[in-house]
Amino acid sequence: MNTPLLNIQGLVTQFSTRRGPVTAVDGLDLQLHSGQTLGLVGESGCGKSVAALSIMRLLPKPAGRVAKGRILFEGRDLLEVSEADMRRVRGNEISMIFQEPMTSLNPVYTVGFQIYEALQKHRKLSRRQAGQEAVNMLQLVGIPEPAARINDYPHQMSGGMRQRVMIAMALSCRPKVMIADEPTTALDVTIQAQILDLISRLKQEIGMSVLLITHDLGVVAETCQQVLVMYAGRAVEKASAVDLFEKPAHPYTLGLFASIPKVEDEILHPISGVVPSLYDLPEGCAFQDRCAYRQAQCLKRPPWIEISPEHWVCCWRYDTHHA
Amino acid sequence: MPIDYLIRRLVHLLIILFGVSVLVFLMLRMIPGDPAQLLLGEFANPEELAGLRSQLGLDKSLFTQYWIYLKNVLQGDLGISIRTEIPVAQEIFVRLLATLELSLAAMVIATFLGVAAGVISAVKQYSIFDYASMFLALVGVSMPIFWLGLMLIYLFSVKFSVLPMMGRLSMGLDVPSWSGLVVVDSLLAGNVPAFLDSLKHLLLPALTLATIPTAIVARITRSSMLEIQNQDYVRTARAKGLSNLVVILRHTLRNAFLPVVTVLGLNLGLLLGGAVLTETIFSWPGLGRYVVNSLMARDYAAVQGCILIFATLMVMINLLVDFLYVVLDPRIRVHD
Ligand SMILES: Nc1ncnc2c1ncn2[C@@H]1O[C@H](COP(=O)(O)OP(=O)(O)O)[C@@H](O)[C@H]1O
Numbered sequence A: 001m002n003t004p005l006l007n008i009q010g011l012v013t014q015f016s017t018r019r020g021p022v023t024a025v026d027g028l029d030l031q032l033h034s035g036q037t038l039g040l041v042g043e044s045g046c047g048k049s050v051a052a053l054s055i056m057r058l059l060p061k062p063a064g065r066v067a068k069g070r071i072l073f074e075g076r077d078l079l080e081v082s083e084a085d086m087r088r089v090r091g092n093e094i095s096m097i098f099q100e101p102m103t104s105l106n107p108v109y110t111v112g113f114q115i116y117e118a119l120q121k122h123r124k125l126s127r128r129q130a131g132q133e134a135v136n137m138l139q140l141v142g143i144p145e146p147a148a149r150i151n152d153y154p155h156q157m158s159g160g161m162r163q164r165v166m167i168a169m170a171l172s173c174r175p176k177v178m179i180a181d182e183p184t185t186a187l188d189v190t191i192q193a194q195i196l197d198l199i200s201r202l203k204q205e206i207g208m209s210v211l212l213i214t215h216d217l218g219v220v221a222e223t224c225q226q227v228l229v230m231y232a233g234r235a236v237e238k239a240s241a242v243d244l245f246e247k248p249a250h251p252y253t254l255g256l257f258a259s260i261p262k263v264e265d266e267i268l269h270p271i272s273g274v275v276p277s278l279y280d281l282p283e284g285c286a287f288q289d290r291c292a293y294r295q296a297q298c299l300k301r302p303p304w305i306e307i308s309p310e311h312w313v314c315c316w317r318y319d320t321h322h323a
Numbered sequence B: 001m002p003i004d005y006l007i008r009r010l011v012h013l014l015i016i017l018f019g020v021s022v023l024v025f026l027m028l029r030m031i032p033g034d035p036a037q038l039l040l041g042e043f044a045n046p047e048e049l050a051g052l053r054s055q056l057g058l059d060k061s062l063f064t065q066y067w068i069y070l071k072n073v074l075q076g077d078l079g080i081s082i083r084t085e086i087p088v089a090q091e092i093f094v095r096l097l098a099t100l101e102l103s104l105a106a107m108v109i110a111t112f113l114g115v116a117a118g119v120i121s122a123v124k125q126y127s128i129f130d131y132a133s134m135f136l137a138l139v140g141v142s143m144p145i146f147w148l149g150l151m152l153i154y155l156f157s158v159k160f161s162v163l164p165m166m167g168r169l170s171m172g173l174d175v176p177s178w179s180g181l182v183v184v185d186s187l188l189a190g191n192v193p194a195f196l197d198s199l200k201h202l203l204l205p206a207l208t209l210a211t212i213p214t215a216i217v218a219r220i221t222r223s224s225m226l227e228i229q230n231q232d233y234v235r236t237a238r239a240k241g242l243s244n245l246v247v248i249l250r251h252t253l254r255n256a257f258l259p260v261v262t263v264l265g266l267n268l269g270l271l272l273g274g275a276v277l278t279e280t281i282f283s284w285p286g287l288g289r290y291v292v293n294s295l296m297a298r299d300y301a302a303v304q305g306c307i308l309i310f311a312t313l314m315v316m317i318n319l320l321v322d323f324l325y326v327v328l329d330p331r332i333r334v335h336d
């Protein structure tokens, strides 16, 4: 395959907390190719947002920091570039939208100004052009009467509308990558589908790649070509969406599928046990305590195994040498 | 701001002023001390005293006295000062402007110094600057104004003789009285020596008066900034690639400023109170000193007039704060 647009290698992100250091992302490898949508899936608390904020270099300071790894974007390591260069990347080449549309917009500025601000920062447009472009963006994300709504304040809009504004803002400078961190989690089901459709459509139109973070496999099925499953800060399975849905391999992924409510079956099958605390992960595989296929080797870190072309699992169960 | 809201506030103002006038009227007459006695001295004979009392209307019933007072006030007549025999309104007006000059200067210092210190402390949390300025703020709020004023006078006027210790302007300098604020008037008149001289006179009293509000504003600004810094929309602003300065000023301070405005408004009231002490220390010819002296002489009309003016100012400041709030926060703008 050609070189990925965004190539994360061995990312380790840590927080220093009162209870000591905690590794929220532990050795993450992730490749996002141009034009693709990659789903980053896992239960809440598994480190998805931290991974995204690491890419943007927006980790909460001073607690969070990237301890190891490389984040190659078009060949450049974003962890090495200056803060000034990083500001030219943010919102311009890589932009991000967040889970909470209700609180992600500044309450004291009009939505128009908040879009305008990004345009003015990155694109050499006159005031009028930037203002016009802000209207165009609102139109693009499907807000009716954009020329009037541009003067609205965030509190005058619904959650779905605000998320559309966030998308307009994120896409105003035509970024190459958009990171969407659970963009629909806080929204009503009907609105969720609209926002996902919108992201897919704009991805085509603008020709960007999307890193879609979600805990919902249903969302992945609708929108992603590639999937990466995370558990307790580590990647456990990577595959194309088709492969993952046809033959999920990692016991954790299997558990995720089993826990999706199905029409014919009224009983939910949540994964037994609880997510282990990041402060005292077991030696070896982090999932072992909840795993139905646990074996002696699980006390050692499992290897990555390619069970079919481009379908990787990090699990001893598929280790043919030892079986 | 809609008209009916303004009218409602004006009605409030009238009710408050009525209440205040009754209270002050009664309280003044409850404290011991007879104006006639004070005016005529210890050895005045009873006939003289009785004559003066009836001349001042003090022999009438309290209710009648208040009724006469109220009627006069409603016609803009605050009475005549028994000490100077000049209309109280006239005396108050001149002194009010002196107090206003001092309070405004203190307010400006408190706002700029306090907000700047608070912002830097929050942005550089746990830095040396943060610890130092918060320590100073703690010292500042607990500082006795009287002691501070005297120390400043000792240091800058007595020891190093770089700043004057009293008054608003040196002898021999003359400034027209257009706005009543000497600093402004001297500047408008293009009188540079007088302008610099009046600034020098203003500096120590304004610093003294500003100490406590500066400390309060710095602390509020810091805590408010720390809270807003963690808001999602500040992260959004960073994610847009905006510069640090824009994120701090436009997206953080602008929101963090709302509680600061309230505190500033409340402190303007405190400031007027603090002005009484500061004016006494620095012989500043303002309302604070005037009200104290009038009280000593049981100059009822003067004290009542001053308190009414203070109350009016407080209510207007509150109105101004409300108005600023509406300007600053679109969420509370009334919309149809
Ligand atoms: N500001 C922080 N301070 C300390 N630990 C944090 C902080 N933010 C996140 N973490 C840790 O990182 C883990 C992953 O968080 P996050 O990436 O937000 O999860 P999610 O997958 O739900 O987005 C959390 O469980 C927490 O232990």
Ligand SMILES: [Mg+2]
Residues within 6 Å of the ligand: A045, A048, A049, A050, A181, A182
């Ligand atoms: Mg998250």
